[in-house]
Amino acid sequence: MSHDKLSSMQIRRRTLLASMAAAGASAGLSTLGVSRAFAQEPEKPAEIIVRAWGGSWVDALKAGVSDSFTKATGIAVRHDLTEDNEIQPKVWAAVAQKRVPPIHVNWDTTTNATKSALRGVTEDLSDLPNLKDTTELAKPVGLDGYPIVNTYGYVYVLAYRPSAFPNGAPKSWKDLLDPKLKGRIALYNDGIGFHFPAQVAGGGKLEDIPGNMQPAWDFIAKIKEQQPLLGEDPDFTTWFQKGEIDAACTISTNAREAKKNGIELAWVVPEEGAKFDTDGLWIPKGLPENELYWAKQYINHALTKEAQQVWLDGLGLPGVVPGLTPPADLVDDPSYPVTEEAFEHLIRISSKVQVENESQWFAKFKEIMQG
C-alpha cells in the first residue's frame, strides 16, 4: 500500500467519523427540539450539574432524562444530591455575589422554586420550544412567564399497611385518630401535605386558607395526641419497612417505592381530599452563556414525551405532556390523576400563597408538634 493511498484512507476514515458524529448530533438535537444549525450552537461544556433527590428519584431522572440527554449531545450529566433546601442558600449567595452558581439545573419543589423566582435568581425559560406541547400543569401558578417549568404533579396520599386496617381501607384522615394507631403514624416534619386536608378534616373550608386555618390547627393538635413520627421522604420508606409505622401522609412515590421493596402497602385519597402539588426544573442566573444554553436544552429535553414517559414511569407520577401511558400498577389509581373527575378530589393551592405563609404555618405546626 502506497503512502498516498494510506493518507487517503485516513482522511476518508476521519471524514466518515466526522460525518457520523454530525449526523448523530443532528439526530439527537432534533430529539431535543433544537432548531438552530449545528455551527451556531455554543460550545458544549464537558458536563452539566443537575441537583436531584437521591434514591429512586435520581435513578428515574437518570434513566429518563439524563442518559438520553448525554446520548444526544455528548454532554455528561452529574447529579448533585445536595438537599433542595440546602442548595437554595448556596445558589442565592452565588447570584448575590455574582459568582457562577454551583449547579446548572435545579430539580426542586415548585413551592421552593417559587421563592427563588420571587427573589429573582431564576432564568426565564419561556423560549423553550417544547413548552408548546405541554399541558397547563407546566405553567407555575401566580408567577409571570416561566421562571420554573413544572414537570409533573404528585399527591400526598394516605399510605397505610392493610394488615393494620382489618375492616378495610381508611376513608378519612380522621381514621388516623384511632387509638390503636397511637405512635404508629407519620407526617412530614414541616407538616407539608397535611395542612390543607387537615383544614377540611377539622371542619373548615379551603376558601378560608390562608385567612382562617384554625380548623387545621385544631385537627393537627388532635393528631399530635397520636404521637406521630415526623420525617422526610426517605424516612417514610424506611419506617414502613422497619415496621415503625402503619400509616402516613406522604407522596405516593415513597409508598410505591416501599411496596416495590416487598412491603405490604396501599394508599388512598381520603374523602376530605389530598394535596396535589408539582415539582419543576429551573436554572439559576449567572451561568456562562454557553452553559445556560445547554442547561436550557436539558430542561427542553425533559419535556419531550419520550423522556417524560421513562422518568415518570420510575416515579409513578403524571407528567405535563399529553398522551403519556400510566405505569400498569397505577392505572385508575387516585395518586395518578389524569381525568377532571380525579382532580376533583385533590386540593391545589397556589405556590405564591404557600410561600407567603410557609414560615407562619411552619412555626404553628412546630409549636403544636414540639409542645
Added chain:
Amino acid sequence: MRTPRAAYPVTWRVMDMLERLAAAVWPSSFQRGLPYLMLLPAVVLVGLLVLGLVQIGDTSLRVLDTNTFLMSEDYTLANYQRVLTENFFATVAGRSLMGSLIVTAITLLFAFPYAYLMVRTPSSALRKFLLVALFLPFFIGQVVRAYGWLIILGNQGMVNEALGLVGVPPMRLLYNYPAVLFGLVQYMLPFAVLMLAPALTAIPNELEAAAASLGAGWVRTFRHVVLPLSRPGLVGAGLVVVTLSLTDFAIPAILGGGTQDFIANAIYDQFFRTSDQGLGATLSLMLVAVGSILVGVVFMLFGAGTLAMGETRK
C-alpha cells in the same frame, strides 16, 4: 593558612547564614514578642469568627420579605420579639437546656469511674482495653453512631428481638426524649473521660494510701480526698459536655423522630426550610448567649477547672 574544608562543613556555613538572616529579620530585642507572634494565627481565626458573629448580628436585625425573599433594608427587633414570645422557641430552648444539664450529670456519673479505673488500674492490659474502647467511638462519626442506635433500638432491632424471646411485645424505644438523651450520653462519654483522666492522674496515689492508713474507708477517701481533688477535671469535663450537648444537631434530629428538636435544629429549619435567615441568625445569637452565660456561671461558681491551665487550681 587556609582552613581545611572538612573542618568547617558547608552545612555549618548554611546554618550560619540562616542564623544571620534570622537575626536580621527577628533581632534578639524582639524575643519577647515571639509568644505573641505564635498566638497570631489563633487570634486571626477567632477574629474571623467574631466577624462572622457581627454579620450574624446584622442579619438578626432584618426581617424576611416574603414578596421578594430578600432581607429588609431597615433594622428591627421583630425577630428577637418572636423568639422571646412564641411558645415554640421557649419549648425548644427549655428542652435543649434541660437536656444538656441532664446529659452532663449522667455523663459525669458514668465517666468518673471509667476514668478512675483507667488511670489507677495496675493491669496494663485492662488500661489498654479501656483506652481502645474509649478511642474507638472517635473513629465512628456521630451520625453513623446515631444510625447504629436506630438499628439496635428499632421496633425490629436487636433489643426488641431479644425482648421478644422472653415474650415481651415490641416497644417504642426510639423517637422520644429519653432516646435523645441516651444518644447524647453515649456520644459525650469519651469527651468526659478524656477531660477527667489528667485530673485524676494528677492526684498522687500516696494521698489515698495516707487516708486509708488513717482509717478512712474507700467511700470516705473518695468523698474527702479524690472527689475534691478531681474537681478541676469534673468542671472541665462538665463544661465541654454541657456546651456540646446544648448545641448538638444530629442526635436530636435522628433519634428524636422529628418531635424532639434542640435549638440547633430550630436554627437549621429557619436557615434551610423557611429561608428566614434573620430569624435563624437571631436564634444563633441567642444560643451563643445562653451557652456563654451558662459557662460564665460555672466559671464564677467553680472556676475553669482543667481548662484554666496557667492558674492555680482552686
